[in-house]
Amino acid sequence: MICSKYDKKHQKKVDHNNKGEILTTESFLALCYKCRLTNADLEIMTIGDCLDYIDSYIDMFYRDNDKEPKEKVRRATQADFDKF
Numbered sequence: 258m259i260c261s262k263y264d265k266k267h268q269k270k271v272d273h274n275n276k277g278e279i280l281t282t283e284s285f286l287a288l289c290y291k292c293r294l295t296n297a298d299l300e301i302m303t304i305g306d307c308l309d310y311i312d313s314y315i316d317m318f319y320r321d322n323d324k325e326p327k328e329k330v331r332r333a334t335q336a337d338f339d340k341f
Contacts, residue, residue: 289299289307292314299307 292311
């Protein structure tokens with residue numbers, strides 16, 4: 258099975274995985290673990306639900322940040338103002 262998703266708005270197949278890699282059981286479970294899905298969650302959800310959850314998780318934490326980690330912001334100290 259090739260990793261792909263159906264675009265619900267246009268009802269056409271959209272391939273997000275350009276390499277054409279196969280989604281194995283081990284890689285599926287690793288993705289679920291990475292997205293913090295528990296064993297109880299996996300028993301309740303279908304495979305489609307899990308894949309939708311993983312896609313939403315990636316959208317929230319990786320695609321919104323343009324795949325670049327944000328710089329941490331710290332409060333300026335008096336020394337910082339003195340240097341300025």
